[in-house]
Amino acid sequence: MTQLDSTHGVADCDRPGRARMAICWAVLVFTIPYLLLKVLWVCGLDVGVHGSVMRGGTMTGVNLATIGMDVIAATVSVGLVRPWGRRVPAWLLIFPMWVATGFLAPIVIGAPTASLAGAVFDSGTTGQARGAHAPDDIAPWVFAMVYTGFILQGLGLAAGFVLHARGRWGHILRWRLRELPIGPLAGVQRTMAAGVGAFTLIPSLVNLYWAAGGHGGLYDDGNAATRLVMHGVFALLPLVGVAGMLILTRHRDSGPARRPLVAAWIGTASSFSWGLWWVASGLVQSTLAGDHDMRPLIAVGCMMMLAGAVLATVLALVVAQTETQRTGSGSAPKEAPCQC
Template structure:
């Protein structure tokens, strides 16, 4: 069984690495001055910093996929693997929800219609670039997550077999609950605003964003709203030990995906779109609400990350204590510790 899982993990990681190649190549061409796939070269040149950021993010995904199949990947510190994978899962998982939903909406409702003078993102980038990028993200997301699940089952098998009631009742429990409640309030506020924008609301959006809004962008807002609600519910289930006999892996997976989306997309959009200090004209101005929503996403993700870090660190310490006592008494530690 394990050999079969190793083969599947290797194939999935290989597909994930191959799926990064087109995107990394395109970004490298843009970073070095090429305008391939661009309808507006000047607009593309203004995105040099964003292109550098996204190139680094996809290069990290490539390194992650490699770590899932190499011996050094299991010896790497847990945080060095888990944190970037958490962010990658949030970013790619949201796309995996939004893109099929958008495709289904187009199938049911038909293509969007816009006036010839209406500005659109397609005026900057050729259609084939969107197909290449989001098609690659879809393949990359599915394969990278598959490889990670199999990697996690081997490295953290003990954790994934646990139940919610097995989480340690620690001195930081009240701190974890306080962080989780604040994160829930912020995330639900973010979800409300994102849902409002997804439904066609315009308050808080820059003028040029309103002019360029499409069904795809609305679908992405809806996906982010859903992720925020999922992160809220799953995190509260974990910190308040709701259903102690339930397997930990279910709510942990939902909290992982939802909080990763909050942190990843909130942080990315803040860096890519929310840090401009020069306003060329009024339509380019970004009202504070949009930046506030992005900052709220990022903050909620950080709070859930802090809760998870406290709980899992305490669990690891708790499981090391029997090992220390066993070493002092000369007995062998439990075999389950190998899965830490």
């Protein structure tokens, strides 16, 4: 068993500090408006929408799925502060947190900028950050409420996870690049990172084309500023992940591994999560999409999802191999007591 699954020092965190408890409660509060709105839609109440756009089996299924996603995010936030969260297998927290990072990071980065840019440059529009696709059947206040909640959830989950990780796996954040493993497996990892990195250029270029105003394959443009910012973020974050992976697999100096690890985490997660969402949205043929051709979005989503999954697998192998190597040599430090 590696340090990632260690429960040493659990007693130190049986009483989480005020900061971590405050963050947990904040995340729970931030989920309430979104959950309430989705429940109302599932119950057939057209709150904040025009007509019956949220009715029918398709949209009910979509709303139930997103309710489940938000409940998982709330559960993860509790696990980050409660003792049971340090006792469960690491992947039960890491995987949903990685997926949540992928969904929320582009929104946290892009939505405020898109809202500001829309208000300044798109005269005659609402100026609300509507993400990549913004149907006119939904009232502007819905987007303001939902995306504000997403931003606050993202910031809260990130803060809570950082504090949890610092106490549970803090030694990983102190790794130096020269400590990462070398050998035949490292060569395979370098090749995979380079190959997938080249492949990632394809969906990133398509997103840049959409960001620049291209209409091919984009079923709802929204306002120009929103599209520019959000698709620019969707294009660049996967490339940030590729850059982090290339540094981690081609390490040559004694610099800290923390920054490329974080870049790889965020970039691979955003590529996988939004790719998965676009594929699911296209296959479901949501009523919000109308009669538009969803195949280009599905194709781009498939490429993003595949690239994110493969690079994340390589990232997990790098971390696991380093942990095994350090544990075997007796150099892996014990966990530090929680500080918050």
